[in-house]
Amino acid sequence: MKIGVLALQGDFDAHRRRLEELSAEVILVRKPEQLDEIDGLVIPGGESGTILKLLGDAGFAKLKDFVLSKPSFGTCAGCILLATDVENPKQAGLGALDMTVRRNAYGRQIDSSIREGKFLSDPIEMVFIRAPKIERLGLGVEVVATEGKDPVLVRSGKTMASTFHPELSDDPRIHQYFLDLVADGKKTGK
Amino acid sequence: MSKNNGHNTNLRLKTGLAEMLKGGVIMDVTDAKQAEIAARAGAVAVMALERVPAQIRAEGGVARMASPKKIREIMAVVDIPVMAKCRIGHFAEAQILEELGVDYIDESEVLTPADEAHHVDKHAFKVPFVCGARNLGEALRRIAEGAAMIRTKGEAGTGDVVHAVRHIRQIVMEMRILTVLGEEELYAKAKEHQAPYELIKMVARDGKLPVPNFSAGGIATPADAALVMQLGAEAVFVGSGIFMKNSTEFADPAEAEKRAKAIVQAATHFKDPKVLLEVSEDLIGAMKGLAVSGLDEAHLLQTRGW
Numbered sequence: 001m002k003i004g005v006l007a008l009q010g011d012f013d014a015h016r017r018r019l020e021e022l023s024a025e026v027i028l029v030r031k032p033e034q035l036d037e038i039d040g041l042v043i044p045g046g047e048s049g050t051i052l053k054l055l056g057d058a059g060f061a062k063l064k065d066f067v068l069s070k071p072s073f074g075t076c077a078g079c080i081l082l083a084t085d086v087e088n089p090k091q092a093g094l095g096a097l098d099m100t101v102r103r104n105a106y107g108r109q110i111d112s113s114i115r116e117g118k119f120l121s122d123p124i125e126m127v128f129i130r131a132p133k134i135e136r137l138g139l140g141v142e143v144v145a146t147e148g149k150d151p152v153l154v155r156s157g158k159t160m161a162s163t164f165h166p167e168l169s170d171d172p173r174i175h176q177y178f179l180d181l182v183a184d185g186k187k188t189g190k
Numbered sequence: 191m192s193k194n195n196g197h198n199t200n201l202r203l204k205t206g207l208a209e210m211l212k213g214g215v216i217m218d219v220t221d222a223k224q225a226e227i228a229a230r231a232g233a234v235a236v237m238a239l240e241r242v243p244a245q246i247r248a249e250g251g252v253a254r255m256a257s258p259k260k261i262r263e264i265m266a267v268v269d270i271p272v273m274a275k276c277r278i279g280h281f282a283e284a285q286i287l288e289e290l291g292v293d294y295i296d297e298s299e300v301l302t303p304a305d306e307a308h309h310v311d312k313h314a315f316k317v318p319f320v321c322g323a324r325n326l327g328e329a330l331r332r333i334a335e336g337a338a339m340i341r342t343k344g345e346a347g348t349g350d351v352v353h354a355v356r357h358i359r360q361i362v363m364e365m366r367i368l369t370v371l372g373e374e375e376l377y378a379k380a381k382e383h384q385a386p387y388e389l390i391k392m393v394a395r396d397g398k399l400p401v402p403n404f405s406a407g408g409i410a411t412p413a414d415a416a417l418v419m420q421l422g423a424e425a426v427f428v429g430s431g432i433f434m435k436n437s438t439e440f441a442d443p444a445e446a447e448k449r450a451k452a453i454v455q456a457a458t459h460f461k462d463p464k465v466l467l468e469v470s471e472d473l474i475g476a477m478k479g480l481a482v483s484g485l486d487e488a489h490l491l492q493t494r495g496w
Binding site for chain 1: 203210233271458459
């Protein structure tokens with residue numbers, strides 16, 4: 001199974017390490033044509049505005065085609081990029097998850113925190129860094145993890161997104177969940 | 191699994207933000223207008239300053255923390271992280287910057303040092319700090335004090351990349367040496383580097399710093415950014431190189447934006463000469479700069495810090 005990690009900017013290396021620990025073959029994706037080689041894509045944390053600029057129009061279009069048809073997982077900035085609607089400020093989304101995400105919803109770095117939430121009803125550590133919040137969920141988007149009352153990991157079909165950073169915790173469960181999703185997709189030929 | 195004691199939690203949040211900046215460019219800006227240009231060009235963060243290092247160098251005088259009003263103006267116009275500098279050892283400036291809500295503090299040799307023996311106790315703060323280093327020992331001393339990111343010092347405000355290269359090479363080489371040494375040799379190395387043994391051991395095991403390692407000091411072109419990234423830097427700070435034409439005059443804003451965009455591309459595609467050529471092609475010159483080899487020892491900023 002080949003997993004791409006979008007490596008234009010951000011904590012792509014933390015994702016690469018975690019995925020390799022879980023025995024995935026990882027490709028750091030910096031060029032649009034590399035998307036043709038992979039079975040699933042992780043879009044890391046970073047600055048979503050910067051990543052959009054680095055994608056450019058052609059990269060954005062190619063990435064959009066990919067996330068609408070193949071398994072994808074975005075964390076923080078990646079979650080923002082996968083949404084249909086983005087607030088604070090408004091910016092373009094890839095539209096793979098029907099939801100509204102508000103950038104920097106908790107405040108500045110001083111308001112970043114590590115908290116405990118629930119992933120499929122089990123407790124799990126969550127690292128929030130200048131994190132966004134999911135403010136609206138469309139039909140068919142299910143909540144997989146919560147922190148307090150907030151949805152913080154959501155999924156619709158083969159696309160998932162978290163507002164926190166599982167790649168910065170030692171716990172591999174969420175990346176494993178994504179790898180299982182990619183493997184399922186391969187089995188059923190989707 | 192979770193390592194939730196207070197100290198560790200704090201450090202993970204601090205280095206966590208630095209992780210998010212990797213592969214990016216942090217740009218020095220002196221007003222809201224420059225901050226907007228930097229954000230538009232794709233900067234991952236801006237450093238809010240009263241004067242860029244080239245101006246500080248040219249004008250002399252005591253260089254202090256920027257005025258909070260200026261920093262606030264910059265924070266108001268961009269949604270990327272905003273950093274600001276405090277003087278070495280000036281924990282009261284750092285307290286003010288933390289209260290103001292900046293996202294990172296650079297305890298910087300570019301400003302006039304406020305303490306001749308001590309750096310800020312950075313563990314005492316919730317806001318993360320970045321510090322400059324010229325070698326591994328200096329980097330580890332800053333990490334021991336609580337720095338969550340290290341950057342090379344280079345020679346700020348010159349547009350001459352030679353010392354940023356010297357410092358990143360030095361740090362990378364010294365780390366590489368540790369990875370092949372035996373246990374008893376590491377104790378001797380701790381003494382030689384004047385750094386805590388625990389940190390020396392950590393570097394020997396991992397072959398890298400326990401916090402992100404960025405580069406700064408004299409980076410002025412896309413090729414400079416690609417050079418330090420290929421040598422092992424994980425992101426770059428560009429100070430005077432974007433908005434200055436020379437030590438006293440600002441560059442044309444359109445030209446500065448073009449240069450900023452090109453350096454952003456270079457930090458991502460640092461190993462891809464085809465992209466580097468493309469982005470370098472339509473740039474009109476770079477900051478005139480000062481050759482560091484022509485500077486008197488007394489005019490070097492990098493020797494500040496202990």
